[in-house]
Amino acid sequence: MANNMVRFNRKIILLLFFLCYASMPSVADEKLTGVVIGSRPSVDYRTSRQSTTVNTCEKAFDGDLSTFFASWDRSYTWTGLDLGIPHVITKVGWSPRDDGNGPKRVLLGVFEGANQPDFKDALPLHIITEQGTIGKLSYAEVTCSKGFRYVRYVGPSEARCNIAEVEFYGHPGEGDLSQLHQLTNLPTVTIHTEDGIIPYDKEHEITAQLTIISDNGSHLLSGPGSIRERGNGSRSFPKRPYRIKFNQKQHVLDAPAKAKKWTLINNYGDKTLMRNLLAFELSRQMKMPYTPYCTAVDVILNGEYKGCYQLCDQVQVHKKRIDIEEMTPLDNEGIALTGGYFIEVDAYADQEPSWFYSQGGNSVTIKQPSSDSITWQQQNYIKNHFNKMEAQWQHYLDLNTFLRHFLVGELSGNTDTYWSLFLYKHRDNDTLYVGPVWDFDLAFENDNRTYPVNSKQDYIYRSGGSYAGNMRSFVDKIVVRDASAQKEMLRIWDEARMAGMTEDHLLALIDSLEELLQQSQRLNFIRWPIMNSIVHQNPRLWGSYEAEVDNVRRFIKERFAWMDNKLGYTYDGLTQTASAPSPERAIYNLQGQLMQGDFSTLPSGIYISGGRKILKR
Ligand code: CA
DSSP states (O other): OOOHHHHHHHHHHHHHHHHHHHHHHHHHEEEEOOEEEEEOOOOTTTEEEEEEEEESSGGGGSSSTTTOOSSSSSSSSSEEEOOOOOOOEEEEEEEESSSHHHHHHHTTTTEEESSSTTOTOOEEEEEEOOOOOOTTTTEEOOOBBBBEEEEEEEETTTTTEEEEEEEEEEEEEEEOOOSSSOOOOOOOOEEEEEEGOOSSSSOOEEEEEEEEEGGGGTEEEEEEEEEEEEESGGGGGSSEEEEEEEEEEEEEEOOOOOEEEEEOOOOOOOOTTTHHHHHHHHHHTTOOOOOOOOEEEOOOOEEEEEEEEEEEEEOSSSSSSSSSSOOTTOSSGGGGGGGGGEEEETTTTGGGGEEEOTTTTTEEEEEEEOTTTOOHHHHHHHHHHHHHHHHOOHHHBBBHHHHHHHHHHHHHHTTTBBBEEEEEEOOOOOEEEOOOOOOTTTTTTTTTTTSSSGOOOGGGTTOOBSSTTTHHHHHHHHTTTHHHHHHHHHHHHHHHHHHHHOOHHHHHHHHHHHHHHHHHHHHHHHHHHOTTTTOOTTOOOSSSSSHHHHHHHHHHHHHHHHHHHHOOOOOOOOOOBBOOOOOOEEEETTTTOOOOOOOOOOEEEEEEEEEEEEEOO
């Protein structure tokens, strides 16, 4: 009895100790103070003039909910604290300015921490995803284990900050990198440029620190580099596409290539944010030799949330990208002069520094060797070789990659397939190969000029698709007028269909991408409220993210049958058979997920392999 009492008391003491310990962080995590730092000057709304005394960044830290900070500049402005020494932040608080627009002007405001006063090394602490409440502080727990001396609140775009109060809570400490903040389930790419310069064209590389937080905040990649805009048509949208370049080659996320250059695709007109991802899967299923790496991410630039992007390979000569010989300015004769070359039949070629006009009436950009290193001998060589290919495609064009690329374009209903066409040439090999596939923002039923695609009798490239120069008649020669090419196309189609390129597979991918993108699409369409606006070539307003994705689903459901029919292909559907699939063929479940391991080890059920349903008993 006495023994039990002792044990009981010990339990109570342990419990009390635990309760004290558990409550310690909130005792230690005080509201932090420091020297107020931030954007200057501010705006005096009474005079509409710049001010250094009214509405200054200090007003966000004066404890008074009726005073506020409003910056003179409209975007990329902030208010924060120099804490003197690093602190691990455990909580942030905020309250909007007391005016009509106040509550929504905090939406997408970003909290950051840094150890350099210019915030070049900043990491995100929190993003505000709900409207604020006037006269009241809202709070969020912060799960970032790294300590920061400098902390700040960056107002969303065009908000002039307009924040009544900001609070940081935490405790002194250097912390560690074990747990960082990712805005959503997607990796967060955060870019901080030198002197806060915003990238403004394709020529000027802006020095920047490039940071990628992934694996639910447990992995950090951060390195110096640069950023500039990229793209052609897609550059005209307010959500800009970017090219980032690390100073050193980096392994980025799960991409195969260790490389310096990566692209951030903006997907402005593609409201599903998934068209490239779907098309790249078709490219893999069509067994293109190289399909660019591409994955969805959230992007922050200088503390401002920019939206959901796709981080993709820079399409370039590289062992894990376009694997051809890299030329030097010394490769001017003999076999050395024969490659490798990477070119693009390109409607925008005349805006590029290195391009030519072919005898067949096509404008062609020479991507590599690059414009700053290419010699006149190399220029002449590739131009002459391209002319030869136009005249005698049977001898100089790789029909295999041409047709696979064509089928990805047609199956996805891409109106841009021949608006821009990549080709490459190996050294000591006369063939021009086609690829990779690229740019699908108008595919999958997203172009009013061809909508609805499945109602067309003919291929999309002949039914309103865009093409550079004389590409349509060039493609006709192969696809429409060459019987052996048609036969080969049917063979490739059958091979891909039998290997599992099915409607079910793609629909399953759409389902999983819709789920993956759920959190990020919500933030993206707060940042870019275009769901009820026609942008780019949108054929219709579908009204919601889900309805936009449904539009792609509907298209896919019809498109496989349309293609089978157009190609004169009889798809015998998924027939049940009790026999095991041939071992070299991939096995999928009915959700389209690739099964690992041998057929005999799978649980009972129905699987798909080689385009057929297989019953596993
Ligand atoms: Ca205040």
